[in-house]
């Protein structure tokens with residue numbers, strides 16, 4: 297269906313004409329082949345003994361070259377995409393070189409490298425008995441040399457585009473780097489891998505220059521189809537046209553099957569709708585895995601059952617670098633980590649996982665010092681902000697992943713996983729893929745997956761952020777119940793004050809990577825040590841300086857009277873609970889000494905109460921919390937003039 301064209305989007309003639317010429321330039325030779333093919337003789341030409349032998353050899357050589365490219369090229373692509381090392385740009389240029397090198401020059405280079413008089417040739421021949429020139433293996437080497445770059449660059453792009461949180465989460469569930477690569481990375485990049493493999497095969501099938509230079513042109517041994525075309529062209533041009541048509545059809549079929557994947561137009565999409573593995577089998581890839589060996593340091597699950605007693609693992613951590621935090625927490629503690637954007641909350645979690653060079657954690661969990669252990673052997677499970685459920689595995693296989701990496705047998709791991717999913721209220725979704733789950737359901741599966749792995753330390757990065765208010769309250773209750781039975785320590789990053797207060801046995805406030813406050817929720821809420829925390833908790837917080845006449849001078853202008861004035865000259869934080877702010881239509885005449893005129897700027901509902909923001913030119917904005925009935929009696933609306941008053945005894949002074 298043609299889309300209506302927006303005005304002003306006419307294609308300029310100066311661009312359209314050369315573009316059309318380019319299309320004609322590419323099309324004409326192909327049309328020539330089609331036009332000159334003797335269709336009646338096509339069958340005879342393609343079934344002649346020489347062509348059949350060359351075709352068979354071409355298939356053998358191209359598939360062997362593909363196999364060799366996969367074995368060598370896939371790890372190389374991973375290395376280029378995932379590992380930083382000196383000279384990486386040079387290695388990438390080296391990979392690309394055969395794509396731009398004249399194939400005959402490639403052949404000469406191969407001769408000088410692997411030929412009988414080349415650098416490696418004598419050793420290959422004398423010690424291993426391998427002679428490449430004039431052998432089919434030489435044709436395979438030549439085809440691999442020119443074709444492998446297609447696989448490497450295609451796959452490197454796909455791996456680089458894959459969110460690292462999948463692989464990092466897999467590691468946090470106990471999977472070794474090789475296991476992560478095989479069970480997470482490879483299935484997720486399968487479309488990119490297939491595209492690269494198809495191109496590599498097509499390129500190997502059409503290889504001519506390097507093959508003839510390096511491996512020669514021996515019928516039945518190195519004379520592949522393109523070489524046969526070259527020979528036929530001299531004696532039987534019609535047969536050459538027919539074979540060319542065959543090669544053209546194969547190349548075209550590969551490109552049509554790829555439909556732009558290689559150029560990135562339909563590249564693998566990470567995320568919930570992420571790259572689907574080529575495997576249409578609904579059986580999760582994880583299920584085909586053998587359980588890993590249980591290493592002495594690995595977090596060993598004694599049983600998959602969630603009701604099994606949890607190891608008691610207190611935490612001691614000293615984090616340096618971007619973060620400067622010391623944490624000591626007995627087993628079973630849940631610490632809510634709060635702080636403004638960029639305060640270093642995620643960096644702290646990543647440091648504890650051993651996943652960032654930006655901060656280093658000396659970490660002891662129970663009686664094990666895990667500081668020098670790689671992430672997959674720390675027993676630290678992580679639920680990143682997006683949950684990072686593996687898109688190619690069902691909810692059940694996702695949840696069983698951690699147990700499988702710990703060596704738990706498949707049936708037992710699946711039973712344990714099902715129990716955890718049931719506990720979190722998503723048991724009936726066990727067979728669904730992450731793309732078939734809502735955000736909230738996916739979060740619950742991600743939690744089940746982390747808890748099922750029975751970690752010593754559980755790290756939750758905004759675990760309830762994706763949930764709506766109702767589900768959030770329900771999951772919060774569930775989470776609290778599960779965290780109570782969790783024998784390790786849980787660190788939970790949150791921006792939600794209710795979550796911080798209700799789920800955290802402790803609240804750790806970070807600012808600029810450092811600990812600003814580390815206290816019980818009650819203490820933090822009564823005495824927040826920064827305006828940010830106070831505001832997060834819904835309190836009014838004004839920075840002020842005590843004056844010699846007993847009042848407080850607000851940094852933003854205005855004065856305040858508190859019952860217990862601070863020492864003159866000290867800077868302090870005046871905290872006023874919104875419930876302590878009264879609103880009046882007339883100037884109040886009673887005891888409060890803090891009365892300010894203002895106007896209502898905003899009214900919002902918070903549960904069964906209303907939060908009223910009052911703007912005043914005497915003090916900063918003040919938040920009051922009143923009942924809807926009181927608001928109705930006062931006739932409050934946006935812009936209504938009001939008086940605010942706060943008793944001096946309701947003002948808490950906190951020294952930051």
Ligand SMILES: Nc1ncnc2c1ncn2[C@@H]1O[C@H](COP(=O)(O)OP(=O)(O)OP(=O)(O)O)[C@@H](O)[C@H]1O
Pocket residue numbers: 618635636637638639640641642643644654
């Ligand atoms: N890979 C990185 N390289 C350099 N700086 C980084 C990197 N990751 C994070 N930062 C910076 O480190 C600081 C802390 O980031 P971090 O993600 O830990 O903050 P946060 O408290 O989790 O923030 P938010 O609440 O926005 O998620 C920020 O200033 C951020 O810009």
